[in-house]
Amino acid sequence: MEKTTIKELYIRKENYLNKKIKVNGWVRTVRASKNFGFIELNDGTYFANLQVVYDENLANFKEVSKLVTGSAIRVTGELVESPGAKQPFELKAESLEIEGHSAPDYPLQKKRHTFEFLRTIAHLRPRTNTFSAVFRVRSTAAYAIHKFFQERGFVYVHTPIITGSDAEGAGEMFRVTTLGFDKMPRDDRGNVDFTRDFFGKETNLTVSGQLEAEAYALAFGNVYTFGPTFRAENSNTPRHAAEFWMIEPEMAFADLQDDMDLAEDMLKYIISYVLKNAPLEMQFFNSFIDKGLLERLENVVNADFGHITYTEAIEILKNSGEQFEYPVEWGHDLQTEHERYITEKHFKKPVFVTDYPKEIKAFYMRMNDDGKTVAAMDLLAPGVGEIIGGSQREERLEHLGKRMDEQGLNKEEYWWYLDLRKYGGTRHAGFGLGFERLIMYLTGMTNIRDVICFPRTPKNAEF
Amino acid sequence: MEKTTIKELYIRKENYLNKKIKVNGWVRTVRASKNFGFIELNDGTYFANLQVVYDENLANFKEVSKLVTGSAIRVTGELVESPGAKQPFELKAESLEIEGHSAPDYPLQKKRHTFEFLRTIAHLRPRTNTFSAVFRVRSTAAYAIHKFFQERGFVYVHTPIITGSDAEGAGEMFRVTTLGFDKMPRDDRGNVDFTRDFFGKETNLTVSGQLEAEAYALAFGNVYTFGPTFRAENSNTPRHAAEFWMIEPEMAFADLQDDMDLAEDMLKYIISYVLKNAPLEMQFFNSFIDKGLLERLENVVNADFGHITYTEAIEILKNSGEQFEYPVEWGHDLQTEHERYITEKHFKKPVFVTDYPKEIKAFYMRMNDDGKTVAAMDLLAPGVGEIIGGSQREERLEHLGKRMDEQGLNKEEYWWYLDLRKYGGTRHAGFGLGFERLIMYLTGMTNIRDVICFPRTPKNAEF
Numbered sequence: 001m002e003k004t005t006i007k008e009l010y011i012r013k014e015n016y017l018n019k020k021i022k023v024n025g026w027v028r029t030v031r032a033s034k035n036f037g038f039i040e041l042n043d044g045t046y047f048a049n050l051q052v053v054y055d056e057n058l059a060n061f062k063e064v065s066k067l068v069t070g071s072a073i074r075v076t077g078e079l080v081e082s083p084g085a086k087q088p089f090e091l092k093a094e095s096l097e098i099e100g101h102s103a104p105d106y107p108l109q110k111k112r113h114t115f116e117f118l119r120t121i122a123h124l125r126p127r128t129n130t131f132s133a134v135f136r137v138r139s140t141a142a143y144a145i146h147k148f149f150q151e152r153g154f155v156y157v158h159t160p161i162i163t164g165s166d167a168e169g170a171g172e173m174f175r176v177t178t179l180g181f182d183k184m185p186r187d188d189r190g191n192v193d194f195t196r197d198f199f200g201k202e203t204n205l206t207v208s209g210q211l212e213a214e215a216y217a218l219a220f221g222n223v224y225t226f227g228p229t230f231r232a233e234n235s236n237t238p239r240h241a242a243e244f245w246m247i248e249p250e251m252a253f254a255d256l257q258d259d260m261d262l263a264e265d266m267l268k269y270i271i272s273y274v275l276k277n278a279p280l281e282m283q284f285f286n287s288f289i290d291k292g293l294l295e296r297l298e299n300v301v302n303a304d305f306g307h308i309t310y311t312e313a314i315e316i317l318k319n320s321g322e323q324f325e326y327p328v329e330w331g332h333d334l335q336t337e338h339e340r341y342i343t344e345k346h347f348k349k350p351v352f353v354t355d356y357p358k359e360i361k362a363f364y365m366r367m368n369d370d371g372k373t374v375a376a377m378d379l380l381a382p383g384v385g386e387i388i389g390g391s392q393r394e395e396r397l398e399h400l401g402k403r404m405d406e407q408g409l410n411k412e413e414y415w416w417y418l419d420l421r422k423y424g425g426t427r428h429a430g431f432g433l434g435f436e437r438l439i440m441y442l443t444g445m446t447n448i449r450d451v452i453c454f455p456r457t458p459k460n461a462e463f
Numbered sequence: 464m465e466k467t468t469i470k471e472l473y474i475r476k477e478n479y480l481n482k483k484i485k486v487n488g489w490v491r492t493v494r495a496s497k498n499f500g501f502i503e504l505n506d507g508t509y510f511a512n513l514q515v516v517y518d519e520n521l522a523n524f525k526e527v528s529k530l531v532t533g534s535a536i537r538v539t540g541e542l543v544e545s546p547g548a549k550q551p552f553e554l555k556a557e558s559l560e561i562e563g564h565s566a567p568d569y570p571l572q573k574k575r576h577t578f579e580f581l582r583t584i585a586h587l588r589p590r591t592n593t594f595s596a597v598f599r600v601r602s603t604a605a606y607a608i609h610k611f612f613q614e615r616g617f618v619y620v621h622t623p624i625i626t627g628s629d630a631e632g633a634g635e636m637f638r639v640t641t642l643g644f645d646k647m648p649r650d651d652r653g654n655v656d657f658t659r660d661f662f663g664k665e666t667n668l669t670v671s672g673q674l675e676a677e678a679y680a681l682a683f684g685n686v687y688t689f690g691p692t693f694r695a696e697n698s699n700t701p702r703h704a705a706e707f708w709m710i711e712p713e714m715a716f717a718d719l720q721d722d723m724d725l726a727e728d729m730l731k732y733i734i735s736y737v738l739k740n741a742p743l744e745m746q747f748f749n750s751f752i753d754k755g756l757l758e759r760l761e762n763v764v765n766a767d768f769g770h771i772t773y774t775e776a777i778e779i780l781k782n783s784g785e786q787f788e789y790p791v792e793w794g795h796d797l798q799t800e801h802e803r804y805i806t807e808k809h810f811k812k813p814v815f816v817t818d819y820p821k822e823i824k825a826f827y828m829r830m831n832d833d834g835k836t837v838a839a840m841d842l843l844a845p846g847v848g849e850i851i852g853g854s855q856r857e858e859r860l861e862h863l864g865k866r867m868d869e870q871g872l873n874k875e876e877y878w879w880y881l882d883l884r885k886y887g888g889t890r891h892a893g894f895g896l897g898f899e900r901l902i903m904y905l906t907g908m909t910n911i912r913d914v915i916c917f918p919r920t921p922k923n924a925e926f
Contacts, residue, residue, distance in 0.1 A: 003716070005684070007616060024684075024716040026887050044683035044715070045616055072887040074716070099716070100858065100888035123675075123879040124886065126682035135679070139619040146609050153470060153508055156602040160917045161624070161691045162637070162668075162706055164924045174625075174661065175644075176637045176668065178695050181655045184644060192644045198637065198695055198705065199924035205625075205639065212586075212917055212926060216598070219589035220507035221468070221487075227691065228624045232641050232661055242661065243625055252507070253466070253487040253537070253562070395563065416586040416926055423587065424489050424535040425563035454623045454675055461627045461662035463675060463879055 001076070007046035009079060009089065017089060022076045023050065024099070026127065029110060032065035039067070041075070041091075047133060047280040051082065054093040063098065069109060070102030070127070115450050122454050122463055130289070133281035134451055137274055138439050144273035145226060145247055145435075148266055154222040154249060159209030161228065164201055165413055172232035173204035174242075205230035210248050210430065211364070211417050214393060217250035217428055218420050224249040226435075234458050238447040241436060243456040250430035256366075256375045256392040259429035260352050263379055263388050264305050266433075267350070271297050274442055282442075290444025296383055297442070299349065306351035310373065313338075313353050316346055333360045339378075339385035350381045363403045365391040377431070384441050390431025397421040464539070470509035472542065472552065480552060485539045486513065487562070489590065492573060495528035502530070504538070504554075510596060510743035514545065517556040526561065532572060533565030533590070578913050585917050585926055593752070596744035597914055600737055601902050607736035608689060608710055608898075611729055617712060618683040621690060622672030627664055628876055635695035636667035637705075668693035673711050673893065674827070674880050677856060680713035680891055681883050687712040689898075697921050701910040704899060706919040713893035719829075719838045719855040722892035723815050726842055726851050727768050729896075730813070734760050737905055745905075753907025759846055760905070762812060769814035773836065776801075776816050779809055796823045802841075802848035813844045826866045828854040840894070847904050853894025860884040 003022045008015075025043035036055040043050075052075055058064055067073070077094040084090070107113075107121050108128060118125040125131040149156065162176050178198040179185065185193040194202045209225040216223045225248040232242060249266075251258060275282055275297065286294040308316070317328040317338055322345075326335040334342075334353070343351050355373040358365070365374035375392035394400040400421060404411055411418065439451040449455040454463040466485045471478075488506035499518035506513075515538055521527055530536070537560045545553040570576075570584050571591060581588040588594040612619065625639050641661040642648065648656040657665050672688040679686045688711040695705060712729075714721060738745055738760065749757040771779070780791040780801055785808075789798040797805075797816070806814050818836040821828070828837035838855035857863040863884060867874055874881065902914040912918040917926040 005616065024889070026681075044618075045685075070887040072716075072889040099890065100884075102887040103885050106886045121879075123678040123882060124682075126679055132682065135620070136618060136683070138621075139613075142619050142621075143609055143613045146606055150602075150606045153468065155507075155599060156605050157598070157916055158601075158605075158691070158708055160706060160919060160924075160926070162693075162919050162924055164926075172641070174639050174641060176639060178635070178637060179644075181638075181642075181647060184647075198697075198921060199919065200922040201924065203924050215586040215926075216589055216916065218489075219587075219595065220599070222508075228621070230625075234661075243623065245621060253535075416584075419586060421563075422566050423569045424533040424565040426487070426535040427562070453620055453679065456623060456625050456662065458661060459663040461623075461625055461664065461666050463623070463627075463678075 005045040006041070006043045006048070006050045009050065010046055010048060013088065016079045017081065019079060020077065021079050021091070022074070023091065024072070024074050025050070027067050027069055027071045027073060029069060030065070030067050037065055041073070044132070047136070047284065051087050051090040052093050053090050054096060058093060058096055060096065064096050067098070068102050068104055068106060070106040071098060072100040073098055115447065119449055129284065133284050134439070134443055134445060135453065137278050137281050137443055138451060140274050140278045141270055141439060141442060144270045147273070148269045149224045149249065152222070154224045155216065155220040157213055157216045157223045157225050158227060159206070159212040159225050161206055162199070162203050163206045164199065164203055171207055173207060174230050174232045176203045176205060207231060208246070208248065208432065210250065210432065213248050213250040213430065214428065215416070215420055217252045217430070218424070218426065221253070222249070222251045236458050241448045241452060241455055241457055244452070245435035247433040247435060248430060250428060252426045252428045254429045255427050256354060256377055256429055259390050259392065259431055260307070260377055263390065263431055267388070268301050270438070271301050271442065285443050293444045300381065303349040305379070306347045306349060308351060308353055309355045310353055310357065311355065313342055316342060331357050331359060336385045339380045343380040343385070344382045348382065350379060352377050352379055361391070363407045363409060364393050364400070366394045367399050367403070381441065384437070387437055387441060388431050388433050390429065392427065392429040395421055395425045395427055397425070468508040469504070469506045469511070469513045472513065473509055473511060476551065479542045480544065482542060483540065484542050484554070485537070486554065487535070487537050488513070490530050490532055490534045490536060492532060493528070493530050500528055504536070507595070510599070510747065514550050514553040515556050516553050517559060521556060521559055523559065527559050530561070531565050531567055531569060533569040534561060535563040536561055578910065582912055592747065596747050597902070597906055597908060598916065600741050600744050600906055601914060603737050603741045604733055604902060604905060605898070607733045610736070611732045612687045612712065615685065617685040617687045618679065620676055620679045620686045620688050622669070622675040622688050624669055624691065625666050626669045627662065627666055634670055636670060637693050637695045639666045639668060670694060671709070671711065671895065673713065673895065676711050676713040676893065677891065678879070678883055680715045680893070681887070681889065684716065685712070685714045699921050704911045704915060704918055704920055707915070708898035710896040710898060711893060713891065715889045715891045717892045718890050719817060719840055719892055722853050722855065722894055723770070723840055726853065726894055730851070731764050733901070734764050734905065748906050756907045763844065766812040768842070769810045769812060771814060771816055772818045773816055773820065774818065776805055779805060794820050794822060799848045802843045806843040806848070807845045811845065813842060815840050815842055824854070826870045826872060827856050827863070829857045830862050830866070844904065847900070850900055850904060851894050851896050853892065855890065855892040858884055858888045858890055860888070
């Protein structure tokens with residue numbers, strides 16, 4: 001007999017009811033009476049458990065009654081309608097083999113554990129309801145992203161992880177090296193001799209694949225990246241991790257409006273896909289993690305996103321009558337409190353803020369005709385603030401060179417990036433979506449450590 | 464008028480023929496006569512070009528006639544059936560705007576360039592036929608992999624890139640650090656003080672996500688990884704890169720046979736998907752890169768893969784009458800020449816070789832009852848040799864501990880990995896597929912540098 005999964009039983013119940021089936025899984029709880037007992041079994045394929053009923057007819061009845069949480073078992077028996085109201089069916093065990101016992105000190109007992117504690121057993125926490133839901137949603141959302149872009153003809157590009165350049169001066173970088181630390185090779189002048197490092201020069205972990213993605217957009221038209229990126233900032237906050245995944249689409253022959261249209265379509269697509277394909281998990285988050293979650297997400301799917309310029313946003317904030325911790329002034333970056341006011345109180349829906357002062361944005365963003373602002377866009381969403389940041393890129397070689405000079409960048413290092421403007425450059429635009437921020441937004445989880453399988457943060461690279 | 468893509472025109476020709484359309488793209492060639500001209504236009508969405516016909520009625524006729532290869536243009540006009548036999552239709556330009564000129568020193572001229580030269584302009588090479596085909600196939604194959612696993616309920620897991628442990632002693636690792644190289648912090652005994660490094664200890668780039676994937680398989684049942692991995696070996700060969708992507712599925716309640724079934728199904732799925740979804744590219748490879756490619760791939764899809772043990776493989780090789788460079792002896796690893804003999808000459812189809820001597824395999828592979836071999840499998844494929852390597856994992860705590868002791872591994876570092884055997888351990892199995900090796904196999908390209916967008920190899924981290 002072929003084994004089946006608990007997911008199969010739930011979604012195609014009619015194929016299995018009153019038939020003999022075989023399942024595997026891990027024991028969540030055992031309630032043993034003198035002559036019979038119940039096991040809540042989970043096999044990881046579905047959020048819900050399967051109730052297994054067993055009695056003295058089992059050859060190993062006594063041993064089964066002593067099973068502890070976490071044990072792995074294989075069960076054969078008939079799937080029947082359940083007399084209990086809590087589940088649609090139950091499995092009447094005819095034989096039950098114990099595949100792997102669990103030790104009595106199994107850390108995941110029935111009581112509620114704190115997320116802090118569960119982080120110390122990151123290898124076991126996906127066996128809990130919360131983290132099973134988080135990481136299934138993570139997988140589902142990742143697939144939704146690939147599906148969205150591939151169905152629209154975007155080419156998936158693996159931009160390099162190890163890089164010789166600093167993509168945007170965006171942050172502190174991790175160095176990658178094979179040099180021996182005990183005795184650094186030095187040149188004549190006593191400086192560390194990087195020509196003897198693996199790549200023959202200083203290399204770091206990437207902070208963004210955008211610049212390389214631009215090269216591919218100017219060949220394929222539409223491309224996207226989806227890969228890990230890194231920041232070495234010593235930020236011990238609930239929203240920062242040293243290692244996180246990012247999605248960066250890039251489109252040739254596209255302007256800022258096309259960019260915003262893509263971002264809006266993508267976000268709506270991902271949310272809809274996850275709501276449809278992980279409904280039990282999303283209901284769980286709505287009930288136990290974040291009460292307004294489903295309503296908020298459904299609003300996002302149904303809303304037309306707002307559009308204002310940065311300059312208009314400053315006016316709205318100044319006229320709001322709110323007391324903000326950080327001052328509101330043209331030329332300063334918007335803080336999370338400002339972003340949340342605009343999206344949660346003023347618009348009550350996601351809003352694109354565009355055309356930021358050039359001084360607070362990266363060198364590659366396209367200069368507007370006013371000479372003061374650039375064609376940037378940030379998408380602000382209720383409950384979280386900025387979730388996407390993008391821009392139309394500067395395609396004019398002379399403007400780009402000027403901006404690089406202003407910011408003190410070495411143009412020789414960017415020779416190939418400048419080439420893209422020299423040989424058939426086009427308007428082009430793209431954005432970055434932090435994948436973990438997205439998962440926090442989708443699940444209501446408030447600490448980035450709880451949406452990454454094995455998080456990397458300052459002083460922490462366990463597992 | 465909405466712009467359309469050249470792909471759209473080819474796959475839904477009937478919707479556009481004899482209608483006015485608008486397209487963007489880059490000029491591949493211009494053939495200008497006195498009163499008219501032809502432009503081969505490519506927009507990156509499709510392998511084939513669109514022929515644009517223009518004449519003196521264009522306001523900027525003279526300028527258009529001077530366009531050079533690589534220029535970016537926007538064209539509006541009527542799509543009509545082509546009198547020429549080389550293309551099904553052509554675009555009669557009514558207006559043609561020049562979006563971005565290309566400089567006359569554009570390195571991609573019509574002549575044939577060597578792959579070596581094209582590696583030096585990796586930012587432009589996706590604009591050539593060969594690399595456009597390679598990287599579209601790469602994207603298509605990546606999506607096929609996600610689709611295959613997601614449709615079967617496998618959960619996608621992002622295992623960590625930065626790691627504190629060496630997954631299998633598999634190879635040299637890159638160190639990741641934020642320590643200042645000029646003045647290393649040292650402890651009382653003069654050793655480098657890693658407690659002052661970003662993570663408070665020594666960290667490296669991962670060589671495999673398998674161990675972490677095992678933790679997730681024992682929660683979700685079936686999982687897979689798809690992410691970058693790293694090797695710091697100083698190997699300057701056509702088959703080695705320092706940074707490459709790997710797919711590592713892992714299944715709980717599964718043995719070596721299940722593992723081989725999955726590998727066979729997956730490989731056939733990927734090949735079929737790519738043949739169906741990138742047919743022009745695959746024909747191109749078959750015509751210009753590797754004459755027998757399509758036949759070989761179709762054979763793989765239709766064959767039942769062979770199965771032999773390592774011990775049987777040694778017998779076959781000994782009895783082959785072939786002169787091998789490396790000796791054939793039980794206990795030694797199979798070399799590529801041996802693998803290719805078995806798969807190309809003896810079986811003439813893909814073959815799983817199983818049950819290798821424990822001495823030449825990793826500590827986590829399950830010990831067979833003979834006490835000499837482990838439940839490992841390598842899939843050998845004609846034209847390439849080993850393409851997949853996997854095993855059933857040792858789920859028995861005492862056996863695993865013994866193997867780790869034998870190989871001198873520090874069990875304390877692997878506390879969480881051992882926990883997986885302590886708390887409801889199950890039979891489980893998985894494998895690794897090197898993504899670049901797969902792309903080489905699918906395309907016939909023979910140098911790994913030509914299937915990675917921006918390859919990282921010893922002394923090379925350009926772009």
